[in-house]
Amino acid sequence: MFESEQQAIETQLRAFCAQNNLPTPELSWTPIPFAGKWGIATSLFQLAANDARAIQARTGRGVNVPQHAQAIAAQAAAFLGTPPGFASVEAVKGYLNFYFAPFEFAHRVIDQVLQDGKRYGAGDPKGQRVMVEFSQPNTHKAFHVGHLRSAILGDVLSRILEFAGYNVVRANYPGDMGLHVIKWLWNYAAYHRGERPATDVTQWMGGVYAEASRRLEENPELEAEVRALYARWDRREPEIVALWEETRQWSLDGFHEMYALLDIRFDRYYFNSQAEQPGKQVVEQLIQSGIAEDGRPNGEAVIVKIDEKLGLTKEKYRVAVILRSDNTALYSTEDLALAIQKFDDYPDLAKSIYVVDVRQSLHFQQVFKILEIAGYALATKCQHVPYEVVNLPGNVIMSSREGTVVLLEDLIREATTRALEVVRQKNPSLSEEQMQAVARAVGIGAIKYPMLSRESGKVVTFDWQTALDFNGQAAPYIQYAHVRCNSILRKAKAETVDASPTPAGEYALDAKEIQLIDLISRFPAEVQRAAAEYKPLQITNLAYELARAFNDFYDTCPVLKAEPIVRANRLLLVAAARQAIANGLNLLGIQSPEVM
RNA sequence: GCUCCUCUAGCUCAAUGGACAGAGCAGCAGCCUUCUAAGCUGUUGGUUGUGGGUUCGAGUCCCACGAGGGGCGCCA
Secondary structure, three states: OOHHHHHHHHHHHHHHHHOOOOOOOOOOOOEOOOOOOEEEEEEHHHHHHHHHHHHHHOOOOOOHHHHHHHHHHHHHHHHHHOOOOEEEEEEEEEEEEEEEHHHHHHHHHHHHHHHHHHHHOOOOOOOOOOEEEEEOOOOOOOOHHHHHHHHHHHHHHHHHHHOOOOEEEEEEOOOOOHHHHHHHHHHHHHHHHOOOOOOOOHHHHHHHHHHHHHHHHHHHHHHHHHHHHHHHHHHHHHHHHHHHHHHHHHHHHHHHHHHHHOOOOOOEOOOHHHHHHHHHHHHHHHHHHOOOOHHHHHOOEEEEHHHHHOOOOOOOEEEEEEEEEOOOHHHHHHHHHHHHHHHHHHOOEEEEEEEEEEEHHHHHHHHHHHHHHOOOOOHEEEEEEOOOOOOOOOOOEEEEEOOEEOEEHHHHHHHHHHHHHHHHHHEEEHHHHHHHHHHHHHHHHHHHHHHHHOOOOOOOOOOOHOOOOOOOOHHHHHHHHHHHHHHHHOOOOOHHHHHHHOOOOOOOHHHHHHHHHHHHHHHHHHHHHHHHOOOOOHHHHHHHHHHHHHHHHHHHHOOOOOOHHHHHHHHHHHHHHHHHHHHHHHHHOOOOOOOO
């Protein structure tokens, strides 16, 4: 947010170095890391180390780098004086700290936030299109908490990338065909023909699937019926296709309901079943060009010996199987075609991102590498963004077959019920309708936040107690800070605040106010970083820090009862804080309630 | 055998190669006649798995080891 100040100082520092025969400095800027201090800082250790080497080479004399850094910093501070707009400069422990003139800079930040509103923190358009594929639910199965991480992570990455300035295509890739679907169809046709799901569609679909698995486990001889059905599907018998199409739609309808509840949307659906034939064509092409080896004549599969093709001596990409010996498609068959399909549909894609479970890392490395070997330039634009799984306590993996699952419907119901109890108790004056709305916002937020607030490479362990704990570092804490902002502004008749952003008179800002403004000013840079590194964690951290700083401010700085000048300024600050918190929550796909 | 990931306070997790490793939860002690206590304050808690190395500087990068987890030619 203060790039122009940084650049001005850097120009001065380069002049200083040139004048003093020092190496050209490469500076990186950080906020001054001490509570209540506001400004920008840079260390001079790198510069000092470079100069120390030069002195060593020239004179053979060793130089103590930290001392040298501090000496240079002190000289530089004297050379620079206090740059325009700053309150002071200090050289300490090899760092140069530039302190902002708080009131002036505070109002630059606040004015910017209030002017930009919902767009505060958004990046300039980058003119690049990015596709994010996520969620990939299996039709004819239940949707459980383990499936939630991709959906939430992918949605939030999409939001962040969009806000950062990219054109984002949100893609879903449902698994609508495969052995699980055939098993389901078999069970349905044999024991549930004519039944239709009424409510909780996805749960019902999952029930029929679980029943199928159970039946087959108890009576393995029934497998023959399933195989027979698979053969009928392979022949595309109209009756089977029609049944598949109808029941598949039930699942998709169920998914739509859940996505709506979770406020997740898609621009484009790719279906597993549609990638099958194109995938086989890609495989043929790979065989023709000598990249793949066709083992089918000998009853073996079609494979690509990737390491061999690359001349690698150590195992890295290994051998990929890209088509079964019986000519049926594998995931890799379909992913080869899908990767290409995406660029056919959107030739200007700068990046094609796959938000998929870390266990498929090798699979994607193989697919992308095979395409690269085959000469597809798009291969290097494909990137797998992996995440770790969601487990149950005791390192138990959620599995539909094992029955160790927490269903999404149950989790949402439980979380909103619990939130409703809390809001009923905390704020009984609200209308029933308001309470319901708050409970939904809080319940959904409480589900999403834990999935986003840890490194995606770390396993999330789901347990009810933590999931339903609405205190501390969690979404409701941030939402509550937003509500408090809103409450103050409502009482102050917020509409007059936004209309007159220029306050008359100046006063000494409290340390809590400075802390809050400092954090608000960091938002745009954090958005860019989150987008560049695919890390929603940056946003959860900042949103939480903002809420904490606001609660701190709320506790020590009266607003409505303050003197007129202070009151006017603090109202603007509260409005800016509310906006920053709301924008942060919005990036996380979490609602900002007006009341709680 | 090859390979990827994880290891930080009792627990769950943060921390651009930089200044003093921070939060929450749990525990203990306080704060509602106040802009909503879903809040705030104080307090307890650390050889960042172990050993080397690189660097002016390492929780962060490199190597080895340990522990746990994932993946590896016809599962998805």
